Amino acid sequence: MKVVVLAGGFGGARFARALAETDAELTVIGNVGDDEEILGLHISPDLDSILYSLAGIGDEERGWGRADETWNALETVKELGGEAWFQLGDRDLGLHLLRTQALRTGEALSSITACFSGALGIEATVLPATDDELRTHVETPAGDFTFQEWYVGRRHEDEVTGVRYEGEAQVAPGVLEALEVADLIAIAPSNPYLSIGPILAVDGIRKAIESRRAPSVAVSPLIGGRTLKGPAAQMLQRFAGGTSPTHVASAYEGLIDRLVIDEADADEGEHIVTRTLMNDEAARRTLAGAVLEAAAVPR
Amino acid sequence: MKVVVLAGGFGGARFARALAETDAELTVIGNVGDDEEILGLHISPDLDSILYSLAGIGDEERGWGRADETWNALETVKELGGEAWFQLGDRDLGLHLLRTQALRTGEALSSITACFSGALGIEATVLPATDDELRTHVETPAGDFTFQEWYVGRRHEDEVTGVRYEGEAQVAPGVLEALEVADLIAIAPSNPYLSIGPILAVDGIRKAIESRRAPSVAVSPLIGGRTLKGPAAQMLQRFAGGTSPTHVASAYEGLIDRLVIDEADADEGEHIVTRTLMNDEAARRTLAGAVLEAAAVPR
Numbered sequence: 001m002k003v004v005v006l007a008g009g010f011g012g013a014r015f016a017r018a019l020a021e022t023d024a025e026l027t028v029i030g031n032v033g034d035d036e037e038i039l040g041l042h043i044s045p046d047l048d049s050i051l052y053s054l055a056g057i058g059d060e061e062r063g064w065g066r067a068d069e070t071w072n073a074l075e076t077v078k079e080l081g082g083e084a085w086f087q088l089g090d091r092d093l094g095l096h097l098l099r100t101q102a103l104r105t106g107e108a109l110s111s112i113t114a115c116f117s118g119a120l121g122i123e124a125t126v127l128p129a130t131d132d133e134l135r136t137h138v139e140t141p142a143g144d145f146t147f148q149e150w151y152v153g154r155r156h157e158d159e160v161t162g163v164r165y166e167g168e169a170q171v172a173p174g175v176l177e178a179l180e181v182a183d184l185i186a187i188a189p190s191n192p193y194l195s196i197g198p199i200l201a202v203d204g205i206r207k208a209i210e211s212r213r214a215p216s217v218a219v220s221p222l223i224g225g226r227t228l229k230g231p232a233a234q235m236l237q238r239f240a241g242g243t244s245p246t247h248v249a250s251a252y253e254g255l256i257d258r259l260v261i262d263e264a265d266a267d268e269g270e271h272i273v274t275r276t277l278m279n280d281e282a283a284r285r286t287l288a289g290a291v292l293e294a295a296a297v298p299r
Numbered sequence: 300m301k302v303v304v305l306a307g308g309f310g311g312a313r314f315a316r317a318l319a320e321t322d323a324e325l326t327v328i329g330n331v332g333d334d335e336e337i338l339g340l341h342i343s344p345d346l347d348s349i350l351y352s353l354a355g356i357g358d359e360e361r362g363w364g365r366a367d368e369t370w371n372a373l374e375t376v377k378e379l380g381g382e383a384w385f386q387l388g389d390r391d392l393g394l395h396l397l398r399t400q401a402l403r404t405g406e407a408l409s410s411i412t413a414c415f416s417g418a419l420g421i422e423a424t425v426l427p428a429t430d431d432e433l434r435t436h437v438e439t440p441a442g443d444f445t446f447q448e449w450y451v452g453r454r455h456e457d458e459v460t461g462v463r464y465e466g467e468a469q470v471a472p473g474v475l476e477a478l479e480v481a482d483l484i485a486i487a488p489s490n491p492y493l494s495i496g497p498i499l500a501v502d503g504i505r506k507a508i509e510s511r512r513a514p515s516v517a518v519s520p521l522i523g524g525r526t527l528k529g530p531a532a533q534m535l536q537r538f539a540g541g542t543s544p545t546h547v548a549s550a551y552e553g554l555i556d557r558l559v560i561d562e563a564d565a566d567e568g569e570h571i572v573t574r575t576l577m578n579d580e581a582a583r584r585t586l587a588g589a590v591l592e593a594a595a596v597p598r
Contacts, residue, residue: 040400070369076393080418082400090389094375101339101381119379 001295004029004178007188008195009046010063010229011221011278013053015188016124018284020054022292026124027178028054029205031190032109033136033165033198036148038086039077041096042103045148046195047113047128048095055120063229066091085153110172125178129199130169136198137164147194151230160235163193165201172202179208184295187218189276191232192251193239200255209255217258217294219276219287220248224264228277245269258297260290300594303328303477306487307494308345309362309528310520310577312352314487315423317583319353321591325423326477327353328504330489331408332435332464332497335447337385338376340395341402344447345494346412346427347394354419362528365390384452409471424477428498429468435497436463446493455530459537462492464500471501478507483594486517488575490531491550492538499554508554516557516593518575518586519547523563527576544568557596559589 003024007016008031016028031046045064052058052066059067069089078084088096095116102112108131117126136147140158150156179185190196196218200206209216221232225243233243240247245267249259259269262276274290277283302323306315307330315327330345344363351357351365358366368388377383387395394415401411407430416425435446439457449455478484489495495517499505508515520531524542532542539546544566548558558568561575573589576582 039396040403041396070371070389072369072389073372073393073396076390077397080394080397080415082393082397090369090371090392091375093389093392094372094381095379097338097340097372098376098379098381104339116379 001025001183001292002178002181003027003184003186003292004182005186005188006196006199007031007046007050008190009034009049010190012046012188012190012195013049013058014278014284015186015219015287016050017053018278018288019186019291020124021281021284022288024292027174027182028124028126029129029175029178029199030126031195031198032128032130033134033194033201034147034151035133035135036086036146038088039083041088041093041100043086043088043096044099044109044128047126048092050126051113051116051120051122054117054122054124054126057120065089086148087152108172110174125174127174127178128172129175129202129205131172132167132169134165134167134169134198134202136194137166138162138194139164156231160193160231160238163197165198169202171204175202176204176208179205179212182212182214184214184292185209185212185216186291186294187216187252187256189219189221191221191230191235192248193235194230196252206255213299215258215295215297215299216256217260217272217291217297218249218252218256219260219291220245220262220265222248222265223262223276245271257299258294260287260294300324300482300591301477301480302326302483302485302591303481304485304487305495305498306330306345306349307489308333308348310488311345311494312348312357313577313583314485314518314586315349316352317577317587318485318590319423320580320583321587323591326473326481327423327425328428328474328477328498329425330494330497331427331429332433332493332500333446333450334432334434335385335445337387338382340387340392340399342385342387342395343398343408343427346425347391349425350412350415350419350421353416353421353423353425356419364388385447386451407471409473424473426473426477427471428474428501428504430471431466431468433464433466433468433497433501435493436465437461437493438463459492459530459534462496464497468501470503474501475503475507478504478511481511481513483513483591484508484511484515485590485593486515486551486555488518488520490520490529490534491547492534493529505554512598514557514594514596514598515555516559516571516590516596517548517551517555518559518590519544519561519564521547521564522561522575544570556598557593559586559593
């Protein structure tokens, strides 16, 4: 079964891994709206979380970056008075160095990602939504910030009053083709506005999903109306009017046939109910199984 | 006493430290002919060896790089199939990241070096010979290489048949001024062709030393006709015709008033004889003392 997943960072990376552990032929379309230039390096946090998670080298506890990480380069940056608000681990840095160098020589992000994916022994296809620059900006009472400035730099403490995706982004090679031949489209339990929104903002992706042949499901990022991490609940409250499954589904209007929700959120709606917390392999298997069954729901 | 030192990497860094431990008011002019672009980063190995040595954070045993170093970023580079022939430690990387970023924004190498020097609590003034690109190329029977390609990449195994300094390099701010007011000019026990030659190739520096007011001395890089590290003996044999103190002095003709040599090399010549091995603080003090006495030799 060919499955295409739309994924952000934390929940997206875990969800991609859950599906990679099944027999599905997996394509992961990763968000690049969070990408940032840090210390002259191009950082793609969501793509990297997906790569690390699929390769089994991510830090499970922290939820981002690599396992067995050290932080010595950043120690020097601090020692020398440099910009050190963004956590860059030493193992992580090696990848950023190579990617930045390849981008400078004109290689496309999608081709670099494919190369890293191969080197890390990942079987799934990992694609950035776009090879172009697309940046998520959040509007807050304290001003406008890029995603990382707000999320990391300001610890996502300012309330988000609006979200903009900046940049004229063309869809990356392979993305529309994967959606076209998919047996199932699955939206990861990521923030609809900050992680999935920037993917849908890429020219052609929203339309391809709206006119899909295959069934499409989204996994709600909420458990008991709350999130493990990040401001999705607060943003759904503000932008969708609430945190019920119906509100979550409304954020994906026209894009999904079913919503997968946690048992804690079960209501009278026609949803797929399962445990959505992915805290171990058994839990990932449960969620992946429930999601794959959705391939049989009517379009 | 104002002392200006011309210094390459290994011997230069140790010698700079030896003089920094005296009362001398020290200016170190560092070689940048070995600089290289590695993984998109600007690396200045000699300047960094000098900074690390003066700050007391260098790896004494290895003779380059930082103490307590880790190599995780490079591990990732290897894992992803990237260029990993040049050893870059994690702590070291933090400095390269900041310098590269500052150079890209148009800051001069000399100003960046001053900034790092201050952050590391170094009292001496450390100056690159030039802010411009000047590259040492070695000619060998196997072809022409940049210094690092030959020294690190090919383990300096090919015999050097010629040395070229490429680039139109203007002298960095402060260098000629320091030479002008110096009470003593001292050339470190570095390779005359590979470490000191590129400094003298910078427009104005050779002339400033030739027309000096202050006495000038060089410390021979040889002990018993051999070097601790690197190909200086072999190159003196080829380019100066031998490895005696007279041969070493001839490499600095017109540029020095005395040569400081090791006891093991003592001959009938009018040299300053001392122990030149700098393997501990007492040894550094002995050598620095002998060098500073040279301020009294007649011009």
